[in-house]
Amino acid sequence: MKIPIRIVRRLRWLGFTLALISVFLLTTFKINYIQATGWGLSALSCSIWVIDSYRSKHKPRMCMEIMYLICGIWGIINWL
Numbered sequence: 001m002k003i004p005i006r007i008v009r010r011l012r013w014l015g016f017t018l019a020l021i022s023v024f025l026l027t028t029f030k031i032n033y034i035q036a037t038g039w040g041l042s043a044l045s046c047s048i049w050v051i052d053s054y055r056s057k058h059k060p061r062m063c064m065e066i067m068y069l070i071c072g073i074w075g076i077i078n079w080l
Helices: 005-028 032-055 059-079
Strands: none
8 A cells, every 4th residue: 555645755754843842851851751752752763764764765874863763762661
């Protein structure tokens, strides 16, 4: 099933927006649940970029995003 390009572009913008929000949360607050939320948004953003890079057959970027996804999951566990 081929996803229309307009939906793919919106997903990319969603991933970018989630990354910006997560950076704001991670650099501003030191409260445990807000840090965990920031890491959760980061992991969600990375998963969007993993899917996008898989669809575009860009393996190095996909591997990098998988690494960031794993770090994001570790961050959630670390702050909970």
